[in-house]
Amino acid sequence: MFDFAVWFKEHFPGRAQVLPVLEAFSREVRHYPGNLTGTRDGRQFAVLHLVDSLYPLVRLAEWAWSGRWLDLGSGPGLPGLPLAVVCPEMRLTLLDAREKPLTFARHFAEAHGLTHLEVRLGRAEEAGRDPALRERFDGVVVRAVDNLGVLAELGLPFLRVGGRMIAYKGKSSREEARQALHALRQLGGEVVRIEEYRLPGLPHTRSLVVVDKVAPTPDRYPRRTGVPHKRPLRG
Ligand SMILES: C[S@@+](CC[C@H](N)C(=O)[O-])C[C@H]1O[C@@H](n2cnc3c(N)ncnc32)[C@H](O)[C@@H]1O
Numbered sequence: 001m002f003d004f005a006v007w008f009k010e011h012f013p014g015r016a017q018v019l020p021v022l023e024a025f026s027r028e029v030r031h032y033p034g035n036l037t038g039t040r041d042g043r044q045f046a047v048l049h050l051v052d053s054l055y056p057l058v059r060l061a062e063w064a065w066s067g068r069w070l071d072l073g074s075g076p077g078l079p080g081l082p083l084a085v086v087c088p089e090m091r092l093t094l095l096d097a098r099e100k101p102l103t104f105a106r107h108f109a110e111a112h113g114l115t116h117l118e119v120r121l122g123r124a125e126e127a128g129r130d131p132a133l134r135e136r137f138d139g140v141v142v143r144a145v146d147n148l149g150v151l152a153e154l155g156l157p158f159l160r161v162g163g164r165m166i167a168y169k170g171k172s173s174r175e176e177a178r179q180a181l182h183a184l185r186q187l188g189g190e191v192v193r194i195e196e197y198r199l200p201g202l203p204h205t206r207s208l209v210v211v212d213k214v215a216p217t218p219d220r221y222p223r224r225t226g227v228p229h230k231r232p233l234r235g
Contacts, residue, residue, distance in 0.1 A: 002200050004046035011058050012086060021085050021112050022050055029076050032104050036076045047199050053079030053143070056166055056208055057086060059195045065090055067138030070158050072124055073145035076101040077108070077117075079168060080141055084117055093118045093137075095127055125225040128157035135160050135216065143168035146229060148209060149180035153221055153228040156187040159213040165189070171196075171205035182235035188215035 004023075009016055026045050029036050039045045056079075057065065066089035071080025074094035084092040094117065096102050102119045109117045120127065127133050140155045140163070148167055155165045169176060177191045184190060193210040222228055 053082040069139040072142040077105040124154040125222045128222045140165040148176040149183040149232045152183045157217045165211040167209040173207035183233035
């Protein structure tokens with residue numbers, strides 16, 4: 001039977017002091033009115049959400065995991081909040097178009113002293129044009145928001161050249177990356193790595209698609225709210 005504390009201590013030796021915060025996040029998000037993640041069961045939540053969120057730290061352990069990061073379409077803080085709890089050198093902004101999950105995240109961050117975490121309500125299409133946010137981030141993480149071509153348009157505007165976006169994907173990530181090739185080129189991105197993994201006890205393949213920002217994003221992107229999804233950039 002999967003035990004998150006055992007998994008965590010095995011993969012992050014020396015960081016057991018943050019385990020109570022991750023456990024509190026699991027407990028509080030699962031019991032928040034309105035069911036923010038659709039998962040009430042603690043063990044299931046730990047595998048599907050905590051372990052999944054933290055996987056980049058296992059697979060891309062050689063990275064610095066510091067600087068300014070954006071969690072695009074974060075909901076209550078997935079995957080960004082667990083990442084920032086384990087890596088206090090990350091300054092993290094959660095961005096989502098919905099108020100309710102952000103209210104949870106704001107309260108949680110305040111209650112647990114996560115001063116390196118900021119919460120912003122808004123659409124990526126608009127926030128990506130805000131000079132305080134555009135090309136200001138070292139990294140973007142994004143999970144369960146849209147396909148890679150659309151994410152290129154929503155996410156890459158936030159990154160400085162040399163920054164990187166990590167998209168959490170399922171098993172069709174290589175096909176998605178192939179289909180997004182034109183959009184990525186237009187927006188200044190390039191897929192540099194795909195890391196496949198399996199969550200404990202589950203058969204499905206998951207993947208982390210790493211996109212490097214290799215050139216500035218042209219000023220005309222992102223297009224108006226809804227357009228990137230309705231009319232994805234194609235070759
Ligand atoms: C399925 S939820 C995923 C939430 C979280 N990332 C997770 O993995 O559990 C998708 C989230 O993306 C947000 N979202 C979708 N498109 C967005 C956009 N263009 N700008 C900001 N947020 C967006 C939605 O409001 C929603 O909270």
